[in-house]
Amino acid sequence: AQSVTQLDSQVPVFEEAPVELRCNYSSSVSVYLFWYVQYPNQGLQLLLKYLSGSTLVESINGFEAEFNKSQTSFHLRKPSVHISDTAEYFCAVSRGSQGNLIFGKGTKLSVKP
């Protein structure tokens, strides 16, 4: 069975500081990995995804995540956060063509001025 672990439920940081949101997964088969973001009072939005190829994937707003197969991790990073990055971030895994996502518990990122 697949599972996703996000160890940090809340991460407070100051504006312009770097941040890393951790995600580990367990699966006996090849998986696709995702980060979704949920801004206050909004639905889940895809931030970035790893399907195949380069293990480092980037989003349009400066986030990046690196797929590490040996450590079964897909940590999310940003070198300098903004107030507008305050949101809840969910790591998810899917079994590829099945399309059903298994989510972690989420990490609430709170960026303070």
Add this chain to the structure above:
Amino acid sequence: EPEVTQTPSHQVTQMGQEVILRCVPISNHLYFYWYRQILGQKVEFLVSFYNNEISEKSEIFDDQFSVERPDGSNFTLKIRSTKLEDSAMYFCASTSSRATGELFFGEGSRLTVL
């Protein structure tokens, strides 16, 4: 930009009542999903739907739950007799291709069972 829309945004109901949550997926999408998130817990898969039938369902999706696509646009989740533990945020999602795993989510419907 096309989006998944859900109604109602919030519904309060008495235990034992039937509830229908509605979703309008993105128009050219073929695969539809319901997820739920109990307060403070993970987003959990409930059911997937394709070609007018359930593709897969989780253990949560018992006989009290049903899904339907009554017309070409709506996708509904019905809970026949609500329980207190059904209180959660319910998210609808759709996609045009299961191969990418990218799902497009609605803003959610918050269900409160009293």
